[in-house]
Amino acid sequence: MTNKDSPVRLAKGVYWVGVIDWNIRDFHGYVIPKGTTYNAYLIVDEKIALVDTVKSHFAGEMIKQIQKIIDPSRIDYVISNHVEMDHSGSLPAIMRLIPDAKIIATKRGRDGLCNHYHGAGCQNWNFDIVETGSELNLGTRTLMFIETTMLHWPDSMHTFIKEDNILLSNDAFGQHIASSHRFNDEVGDIMEDAAEYYANILMPFGSQVLKYLDTVEELGIKIDMIAPCHGMIWRKDPYKVIAAYERWANAKTVPKVLIIYDTMWKSTERMAKEMVNGIIATGVDVKLLSLQKNDWSTIIKEVLEAPVIAVGSPTLNNGIYPSVAGFLTYLKGLRPKNKKAVAFGSFGWGGGAVKAVEKELAAAGFEVVEPGLQVKFIPDENALGSCREMGGRLAKMAELTKGK
Numbered sequence: 001m002t003n004k005d006s007p008v009r010l011a012k013g014v015y016w017v018g019v020i021d022w023n024i025r026d027f028h029g030y031v032i033p034k035g036t037t038y039n040a041y042l043i044v045d046e047k048i049a050l051v052d053t054v055k056s057h058f059a060g061e062m063i064k065q066i067q068k069i070i071d072p073s074r075i076d077y078v079i080s081n082h083v084e085m086d087h088s089g090s091l092p093a094i095m096r097l098i099p100d101a102k103i104i105a106t107k108r109g110r111d112g113l114c115n116h117y118h119g120a121g122c123q124n125w126n127f128d129i130v131e132t133g134s135e136l137n138l139g140t141r142t143l144m145f146i147e148t149t150m151l152h153w154p155d156s157m158h159t160f161i162k163e164d165n166i167l168l169s170n171d172a173f174g175q176h177i178a179s180s181h182r183f184n185d186e187v188g189d190i191m192e193d194a195a196e197y198y199a200n201i202l203m204p205f206g207s208q209v210l211k212y213l214d215t216v217e218e219l220g221i222k223i224d225m226i227a228p229c230h231g232m233i234w235r236k237d238p239y240k241v242i243a244a245y246e247r248w249a250n251a252k253t254v255p256k257v258l259i260i261y262d263t264m265w266k267s268t269e270r271m272a273k274e275m276v277n278g279i280i281a282t283g284v285d286v287k288l289l290s291l292q293k294n295d296w297s298t299i300i301k302e303v304l305e306a307p308v309i310a311v312g313s314p315t316l317n318n319g320i321y322p323s324v325a326g327f328l329t330y331l332k333g334l335r336p337k338n339k340k341a342v343a344f345g346s347f348g349w350g351g352g353a354v355k356a357v358e359k360e361l362a363a364a365g366f367e368v369v370e371p372g373l374q375v376k377f378i379p380d381e382n383a384l385g386s387c388r389e390m391g392g393r394l395a396k397m398a399e400l401t402k403g404k
């Protein structure tokens, strides 16, 4: 039986030295019910490199993980793949232990770190700037760096351990899962978690993902393991998640319709449910997603592979219901591509929400395919029939995307 307090080893001399954040539930607006991990890695060769760090308040925990393997004062290099503070927050603490160590980063990485840690002595840190193809020899191992600009920050890069074929991919290929296990072959299928992570963090950057995948191909590297900075390490089938990234970046969809809504006095909900009935009658997949019952992050994961959505909002004070407005703002930031949409909702006297939702959907990049459906107060049988018919039309549109 493995001693669970032993260092977690990816390969000879390559260790996980991260921390598990069991109780985090909100990651700057992205709801993560399973918590997460901040994965840092230690490569022990003739020279020793620490790749990424963890949030600042976990610095002590990360240093203890390193101490299980070596005295941290022996670290020669700290590789900063990404400036965001969940990966750089403990850099000041580690640099206090190894002030002469070199920090390896992209140029934007160096600038970003110094924008963050000017109060922690960044001006005295010893940087080496790298770009795609730059290499660092540690003795028996060579690290190669791959810039991943806008995946998902300008500074981002990956580190590839050439002799072990291990890609240290920072945020890319991550999932927000806190677990006592470190490797994907030790747990069940995590592709849904990877999809939710992609949808909420990387969806705006599809063209950069494709460019990155081209670069990896041009470099001719073979990847045996992908070690991201959040969640499980892809020890089994790493190319499965690479293929999924290619599919998501190309905005590939499966025929299904999402009905996303909130409701004030149940009228918009009745409309939504009749649209669902109209879709069910066609045999096309549909999901009804109340904004009162579902986190935005969960809904966004569904949007990732849905070609058609309908967004329903009651009118409140001549505008969009606040929960729907908030969701549309979040959606707009993620810039989904290649999708169609309609709006619907009930109103009392002036109306306004449906037109405003259409405007937001268009601004988010959706093709608004037909005028929205509006109902005064409570939908009657005629109005409910119109909702069923609209559902049927949306189903046909979704069906036409099959295989695209």
Ligand code: FEO
Residues within 6 Å of the ligand: 082, 084, 085, 086, 087, 152, 153, 171, 229, 230
């Ligand atoms: Fe996990 Fe962009 O930080």
